[in-house]
Amino acid sequence: MPQPKSKKSVGLGNTLMNDRFGKGKGSDRKKAQGVIRTNKETGEEYITSDKQEASWVKMRSVTEQGSLDEFLATAEIADTDFTAEKANNVKIIQIDQKNPYLLSAAEERIVMGKQLENRAKLTVPRRPKWDSKTTPKELDRLEKESFLDWRRGLAELQETQDLLMTPFERNLEVWRQLWRVIERSDVVVQIVDARNPLMFRSEDLEQYVKDVDQRKQNLLLINKADMMTYTQRKAWADYLKGANIAYKFFSAALAKEEIDARAELKEQNGAEASGESSLVQKEEARPSKDESEPSDGDEEEEEEEDETTHILNIEELEQLFLQYAPKDAGPDRKLQVGLVGYPNVGKSSTINALIGATKVSVSSTPGKTKHFQTIHLSDKIILCDCPGLVFPNFASTKAELVCNGVLPIDQLREYSGPATVVARRIPQRFLEALYSIQIRLRPIEEGGTGIPSSEELLSSYARHRGFITQGFGQPDQARAARYILKDYVAGKLLYVMPPPGDFDPKEFNAELYDMAHMPEKRQQAFAAAMDALAIEEDLEEEALLSADVVPLPQGAKSKRIDKAFFKPGDRNAGHMALPFNSKYNDQNVAAILSGKQPTGRKLRLALAAEHGIDPKEVQMMAGKKHFKGGRLPKGKLRAQNKTVDDD
Numbered sequence: 001m002p003q004p005k006s007k008k009s010v011g012l013g014n015t016l017m018n019d020r021f022g023k024g025k026g027s028d029r030k031k032a033q034g035v036i037r038t039n040k041e042t043g044e045e046y047i048t049s050d051k052q053e054a055s056w057v058k059m060r061s062v063t064e065q066g067s068l069d070e071f072l073a074t075a076e077i078a079d080t081d082f083t084a085e086k087a088n089n090v091k092i093i094q095i096d097q098k099n100p101y102l103l104s105a106a107e108e109r110i111v112m113g114k115q116l117e118n119r120a121k122l123t124v125p126r127r128p129k130w131d132s133k134t135t136p137k138e139l140d141r142l143e144k145e146s147f148l149d150w151r152r153g154l155a156e157l158q159e160t161q162d163l164l165m166t167p168f169e170r171n172l173e174v175w176r177q178l179w180r181v182i183e184r185s186d187v188v189v190q191i192v193d194a195r196n197p198l199m200f201r202s203e204d205l206e207q208y209v210k211d212v213d214q215r216k217q218n219l220l221l222i223n224k225a226d227m228m229t230y231t232q233r234k235a236w237a238d239y240l241k242g243a244n245i246a247y248k249f250f251s252a253a254l255a256k257e258e259i260d261a262r263a264e265l266k267e268q269n270g271a272e273a274s275g276e277s278s279l280v281q282k283e284e285a286r287p288s289k290d291e292s293e294p295s296d297g298d299e300e301e302e303e304e305e306d307e308t309t310h311i312l313n314i315e316e317l318e319q320l321f322l323q324y325a326p327k328d329a330g331p332d333r334k335l336q337v338g339l340v341g342y343p344n345v346g347k348s349s350t351i352n353a354l355i356g357a358t359k360v361s362v363s364s365t366p367g368k369t370k371h372f373q374t375i376h377l378s379d380k381i382i383l384c385d386c387p388g389l390v391f392p393n394f395a396s397t398k399a400e401l402v403c404n405g406v407l408p409i410d411q412l413r414e415y416s417g418p419a420t421v422v423a424r425r426i427p428q429r430f431l432e433a434l435y436s437i438q439i440r441l442r443p444i445e446e447g448g449t450g451i452p453s454s455e456e457l458l459s460s461y462a463r464h465r466g467f468i469t470q471g472f473g474q475p476d477q478a479r480a481a482r483y484i485l486k487d488y489v490a491g492k493l494l495y496v497m498p499p500p501g502d503f504d505p506k507e508f509n510a511e512l513y514d515m516a517h518m519p520e521k522r523q524q525a526f527a528a529a530m531d532a533l534a535i536e537e538d539l540e541e542e543a544l545l546s547a548d549v550v551p552l553p554q555g556a557k558s559k560r561i562d563k564a565f566f567k568p569g570d571r572n573a574g575h576m577a578l579p580f581n582s583k584y585n586d587q588n589v590a591a592i593l594s595g596k597q598p599t600g601r602k603l604r605l606a607l608a609a610e611h612g613i614d615p616k617e618v619q620m621m622a623g624k625k626h627f628k629g630g631r632l633p634k635g636k637l638r639a640q641n642k643t644v645d646d647d
């Protein structure tokens with residue numbers, strides 16, 4: 001008779017069980033993915049994967065699995081019974097010691113070479129052939145088999161080639177949704193993020209679409225194109241044309257702005273808005289193709305704006321879809337447009353823009369849309385929205401995956417790799433101006449590189465935000481990383497990957513770090529601080545206010561600003577007094593602009609910037625203290641009508 005085990009005994013089995021089901025959770029166990037069953041004859045407990053899961057559990061996106069989960073899931077798909085054989089075939093796997101979060105330039109080249117060789121093996125799972133004679137049970141088995149084969153193939157690729165891959169979707173139910181979307185769509189639109197279009201593109205998906213039916217079409221929709229400069233769009237357009245890839249630039253954010261602007265105009269015009277006038281408004285709200293770039297006198301850029309670099313508006317996108325309508329279809333048949341893409345690329349935003357209302361909720365948490373849904377857009381178009389899913393693709397590092405928004409930031413444990421990527425990509429001056437922090441670098445003579453390390457960036461940010469760890473009272477770098485990485489993913493810290501070819505990434509992105517790329521409030525705070533420091537005469541006021549072309553201060557000028565900005569403060573010995581942190585921070589400027597605090601002369605530039613008025617005029621009219629009713633009235637006219645308190 002085996003001795004009953006001590007309750008305190010520990011071992012691998014217990015650890016796995018605790019890990020999987022939680023310690024002492026009793027009946028809570030069933031809530032976990034697996035289920036404990038009892039063998040009626042022997043009374044022994046064993047683990048089995050649960051087949052009676054609720055449908056929402058089935059649809060849960062699975063991208064990263066622990067080894068036990070992976071083992072059980074595979075066993076379930078394979079419909080396999082398994083028994084553990086003690087001391088049999090136990091293989092100790094040496095875990096790679098090198099940091100998967102970052103690579104040196106040389107390592108990256110090697111990895112890229114290997115990736116290129118193995119590209120063709122990056123497939124999406126195929127739905128097995130079936131016809132009217134195939135029973136649902138049979139089809140289910142065939143699908144599971146085919147899916148298992150696919151997973152085995154990818155696992156082998158990962159192991160034998162030692163390549164890092166995206167945490168691709170491992171839940172068969174999610175792929176089943178994709179199969180259905182492809183089967184019913186006339187055109188499959190892959191939505192990708194403009195900051196790294198190739199990373200989010202699955203080549204094999206396009207092949208699969210054609211395999212299902214040659215008549216089906218593919219389109220690469222490069223969303224978030226508002227994040228790119230014209231030059232960047234041009235470079236990508238040249239590459240994509242050269243590679244014979246059907247693409248279009250789009251921006252759900254711009255489309256939404258346009259819809260909102262139209263609604264506002266319509267409201268203003270009230271009941272008068274006839275069909276004709278709303279057409280005029282539409283024209284006004286969005287500049288025509290030739291005007292769509294801001295006119296800053298740079299004629300070279302403006303002249304070249306054309307079809308290939310144009311960002312489609314919502315009507316143009318709808319028109320484009322209609323071009324894919326099957327020629328042989330009857331008049332009553334609606335065009336079916338399938339929308340697929342990674343989580344967070346902006347599918348919901350695109351659909352929202354298309355339907356012009358917020359029926360699908362939007363957030364920056366990846367992986368929200370779970371079931372595919374059909375939306376009758378018009379009497380001609382049906383949209384099929386597939387859940388966001390991660391396609392198998394190679395990734396050079398995990399840091400890259402985090403920065404691309406593929407791995408969720410809130411669950412991140414290792415943050416220094418992704419933070420290093422941000423510190424390397426975004427110029428120090430931009431980070432400092434954006435966050436109103438000063439990043440102190442280790443001098444080059446002492447081994448510094450001239451670029452902030454993740455620690456230097458994160459601790460400056462944490463210190464200035466007052467993020468301190470409990471216990472030792474150190475700057476809370478992990479918390480700082482979460483904020484900074486979310487800003488990066490959201491595009492507040494911008495970096496666009498250049499297309500393959502001879503591009504210097506720094507040069508490619510240089511235009512993204514001027515004043516115009518600062519958030520509006522920051523621009524105002526910056527202008528106010530300049531004014532306060534009485535150095536605005538150095539920067540032409542006009543340029544400062546238009547903010548389209550104002551670079552961040554450089555060289556001697558920047559040193560002067562820094563000196564004034566970062567002089568030691570009286571309030572907090574050891575801390576630095578910062579212009580945006582103290583008197584002229586976002587909240588204060590906002591409060592002043594909304595009239596909750598008296599306006600000083602020092603903030604006139606900010607006010608002028610907000611209301612598009614010549615600062616001299618504001619100065620003249622503002623008199624000494626503050627504006628009546630708090631807010632500066634909108635527009636020059638009302639301002640001239642002396643709605644200003646002259647006390």
Ligand SMILES: Nc1nc2c(ncn2[C@@H]2O[C@H](COP(=O)(O)OP(=O)(O)OP(=O)(O)O)[C@@H](O)[C@H]2O)c(=O)[nH]1
Pocket residue numbers: 223224225226227250251252253254341342343344345346347348349350361362363364365366367368369387388490491
């Ligand atoms: N700047 C910019 N941001 C965008 C654009 N489109 C979407 N976003 C932002 O990107 C984030 C993700 O957008 P969603 O529309 O929720 O993405 P999704 O692909 O539907 O995500 P899932 O529901 O997870 O599949 C949100 O924070 C959006 O505000 C765009 O054109 N420009």
